[in-house]
Amino acid sequence: MxxxxxxxxxxxxxxxxxxxxxxxxxxxxxxxxxxxxxxxxxxxxxxxxxxxxxxxxxxxxxxxxxxxxxxxxxxxxxxxxxxxxxxxxxxxxxxxxxxxxxxxxxxxxxxxxxxxxxxxxxxxxxxxxxxxxxxxxxxxxxxxxxxxxxxxxxxxxxxxxxxxxxxxxxxxxxxxxxxxxxxxxxxxxGSRDKVGFASPVPAWLNGPLASWADAQIRTALAEAPPALRPLLEGGLKPGGRYDRTRMQALLAAAWFSNQPVRTAA
Incomplete structure (x- = not known):
């Protein structure tokens, strides 16, 4: 992506x-x-x-x-x-x-x-x-x-x-x-029961995968830059069906954790 x-x-x-x-x-x-x-x-x-x-x-x-x-x-x-x-x-x-x-x-x-x-x-x-x-x-x-x-x-x-x-x-x-x-x-x-292309992942992140998701986000929080912290902290709160904050936080944590470490010359 x-x-x-x-x-x-x-x-x-x-x-x-x-x-x-x-x-x-x-x-x-x-x-x-x-x-x-x-x-x-x-x-x-x-x-x-x-x-x-x-x-x-x-x-x-x-x-x-x-x-x-x-x-x-x-x-x-x-x-x-x-x-x-x-x-x-x-x-x-x-x-x-x-x-x-x-x-x-x-x-x-x-x-x-x-x-x-x-x-x-x-x-x-x-x-x-x-x-x-x-x-x-x-x-x-x-x-x-x-x-x-x-x-x-x-x-x-x-x-x-x-x-x-x-x-x-x-x-x-x-x-x-x-x-x-x-x-x-x-x-x-004549269909009146439109349903979006939903995914079970958000429900998993608030259910059986909640502890795993929290651990991933907390690990990233330990070294995250200030600009990223509000999103990560928001992801530690359970969200509803139409709230992607937890999903966004988890993806941001994975992205941040996989970035190469850059050091000054």
Whole structure:
């Protein structure tokens, strides 16, 4: 990866490519794009419709994520703050993510849906594409992403929000309509039980591997530079399903521990 990546799903994706390679295949087709461009993530629905509407739509599995936006009645959350809370999976001590999201929202000129798309482009989109390409390249796989064709991406950005999402549990509206028109079964275009490409690693780090993870982080803390200490210390606290601080701390500890020791000449 060339640098620490505190997202456990990279392990799942890496092993998927390994299996594909073991089968003797050399070209894979990926689905990157629609979730980002066509309001396919639950976080989009949470900002557009609110946490209560999302939970009522049957997405109960996302209650921990929705809880980031649940607040005292009458206290509205600024859109940029709401998006930042949903995007963050760990600490943001210098407010870099919030600044990027705020700039994206300002560029959208009051168009909330466009602001969400621009926020994704400014924060998660580039690392996501680079990660998938590097993981596939590790097994000499050619990874093709048909949804990233330039014309399709540009069309997606121009589409009114009604063609992207009209129901909290059914993003990517235009793709659902196309699938329905092509005669695909309802369980394809009518699915309302979206689940991300989750990894069991975070649960392991807070469960059977907790003592091991703590030991790794504490060992790194003993010699870590001041700038790295807040992240490592945060990783000693158990996190929830949508908190990657512990994972980030562990990866940072491994990265730091494997760096060559440099001494002055």
């Amino acid at each position: 060339d640098y620490p990546m505190g997202n456990a799903s990279t392990f799942s994706e890496y092993m998927a490519y390994r299996k594909v390679s073991d089968l003797g295949l050399r070209v894979v087709v990926g689905g990157l794009g629609p979730d980002e461009f066509l309001m396919g993530y639950v976080r989009h629905a949470l900002v557009l419709f609110g946490p209560d509407a999302v939970l009522k739509a049957g997405l109960e599995a996302y209650r921990p994520l929705a809880a980031k936006l649940l607040h005292t009645a009458g206290q509205d959350i600024d859109p940029a703050e709401a998006v930042t809370r949903l995007v963050l999976r760990g600490p943001d001590p210098e407010g870099r993510i919030h600044a990027l999201v705020t700039e994206a929202m300002n560029r959208a000129g009051g168009d909330l849906a466009r602001g969400l798309s621009l926020s994704d482009l400014a924060t998660a989109w580039r690392p996501l594409v680079m990660t998938s390409d590097k993981l596939a390249s590790a097994y000499a796989l050619e990874r093709r992403s048909p949804y990233l064709a330039r014309e399709l991406v540009e069309l997606s950005y121009r589409l009114p929000v009604k063609h992207k999402i009209t129901d909290p549990a059914e993003g990517k509206r235009i793709l659902r309509d196309a699938a329905k028109a092509l005669g695909l079964p309802r369980e394809v275009w």
